[in-house]
Amino acid sequence: MSDVKNCHYISRFHTRPWEVGERDLVYFETGTVERHTSRTMFSREQLNTPEVEARLNRLVETPLGKIRAISRAVASSYRTARPTAQRSCS
Numbered sequence: 001m002s003d004v005k006n007c008h009y010i011s012r013f014h015t016r017p018w019e020v021g022e023r024d025l026v027y028f029e030t031g032t033v034e035r036h037t038s039r040t041m042f043s044r045e046q047l048n049t050p051e052v053e054a055r056l057n058r059l060v061e062t063p064l065g066k067i068r069a070i071s072r073a074v075a076s077s078y079r080t081a082r083p084t085a086q087r088s089c090s
Contacts, residue, residue, distance in 0.1 A: 007046065007053060011060065011061055013065060015041070019038055023037055025037075
């Protein structure tokens, strides 16, 4: 079916903010704290064709990554600019 290995059915884009260490996700399930690698947690081998993987990357993951980068830059500049602006107004 596909030569693509390790297709994520939940994109790593969504789990990356919660990764710790070497791509581990720590989560609470059935009364215990679990730890599992994000490399395989929401993935399956040969789930998608190479075309589908490329399309998901182009239409979903790349645009969302750009939005996240812009929002981080705006938040960072706001945190540093706001105290400076408040001091100069007083």
